[in-house]
Amino acid sequence: MYAALWRKLPGPWWVRSLILFAGFVALMVVCVLWIFPLVEPYFAPIDVTVDV
Amino acid sequence: MSEPRGGRGASKPRRRISPVFVLGELLITVGVLFALFVLWHAWFNDFVVDSKLHEASLQQSQQWQKDETSVAHGTPEAPPVLGTPAASSVFGLMIVPRFGADYYRPIAEGTGTKAVLNLGEIGHYPKSEMPGAVGNFAVAAHRTSYGKPFNQISSLMVGDHIYVETVDGWYDYVFRNLEYVRPTAIGVIAPVPQIDGATPTDRYMTMTSCNPLFSSAERIVAYSVFNRFYPRADGPPDDIAATVAGGA
Numbered sequence: 001m002y003a004a005l006w007r008k009l010p011g012p013w014w015v016r017s018l019i020l021f022a023g024f025v026a027l028m029v030v031c032v033l034w035i036f037p038l039v040e041p042y043f044a045p046i047d048v049t050v051d052v
Numbered sequence: 053m054s055e056p057r058g059g060r061g062a063s064k065p066r067r068r069i070s071p072v073f074v075l076g077e078l079l080i081t082v083g084v085l086f087a088l089f090v091l092w093h094a095w096f097n098d099f100v101v102d103s104k105l106h107e108a109s110l111q112q113s114q115q116w117q118k119d120e121t122s123v124a125h126g127t128p129e130a131p132p133v134l135g136t137p138a139a140s141s142v143f144g145l146m147i148v149p150r151f152g153a154d155y156y157r158p159i160a161e162g163t164g165t166k167a168v169l170n171l172g173e174i175g176h177y178p179k180s181e182m183p184g185a186v187g188n189f190a191v192a193a194h195r196t197s198y199g200k201p202f203n204q205i206s207s208l209m210v211g212d213h214i215y216v217e218t219v220d221g222w223y224d225y226v227f228r229n230l231e232y233v234r235p236t237a238i239g240v241i242a243p244v245p246q247i248d249g250a251t252p253t254d255r256y257m258t259m260t261s262c263n264p265l266f267s268s269a270e271r272i273v274a275y276s277v278f279n280r281f282y283p284r285a286d287g288p289p290d291d292i293a294a295t296v297a298g299g300a
Contacts, residue, residue: 001069031089045268049163
């Protein structure tokens with residue numbers, strides 16, 4: 001998958017690296033701003049109150 | 053990826069994409085995303101929530117400073133007591149010098165997970181008293197993640213001041229002791245903590261959070277007793293003046 005992606009990208013190796021890096025940063029921004037807050041309630045709920 | 057494959061295709065420059073390879077790469081990708089999520093949840097998000105709530109607390113305090121008309125005065129020994137606030141509304145702020153000079157956190161009505169606690173706010177047990185009232189003012193907050201307001205709760209030392217700010221002024225509680233209990237130990241938020249049915253004559257504060265860190269197995273509880281009240285008109289006590297002014 002990633003090997004195929006690498007072959008499809010244009011330009012010399014450093015241009016490809018830059019494109020991949022930009023793609024990774026974009027993915028992180030999307031994750032932190034939208035995806036992570038969205039899935040957060042479904043993981044590791046921790047109770048801090050006393051209750052019967 | 054240059055391992056020989058089954059004797060054929062050695063002259064072929066390009067391999068076909070194998071489904072097993074794609075599946076493996078997808079699994080690795082998902083694994084990395086999970087790791088990043090954990091990092092974000094346990095660490096990065098706290099910075100974001102922290103600064104947001106600190107800013108919100110400063111603005112709330114300055115707003116109260118302007119609302120001179122709504123201020124009840126009271127005396128250091130007989131503090132004013134707020135009425136019951138609307139659910140999820142912020143009615144107070146907590147300042148704990150032991151937690152750092154920039155520690156300034158909103159206290160909201162109720163202990164709902166989504167409505168209050170997961171926003172990084174400190175939640176007031178609705179059935180407990182309001183600050184300054186005879187009886188027990190009980191609050192809960194996260195110790196890890198979600199801005200972790202009570203992260204340093206176990207570092208409190210006897211005699212530490214814990215200030216609760218409302219529109220009226222600053223309630224000074226003094227920390228007494230910690231207790232570790234089961235999650236069902238509702239006696240810790242009783243009017244007289246851990247004494248069932250007793251009629252209170254003193255003013256207490258109970259703080260509850262999770263114990264151990266990152267677990268819900270037990271609760272850590274911090275008890276404080278009321279020391280005195282600082283009316284807003286007279287300004288905040290010296291040891292938190294910088295925090296309230298936002299200069300910390």
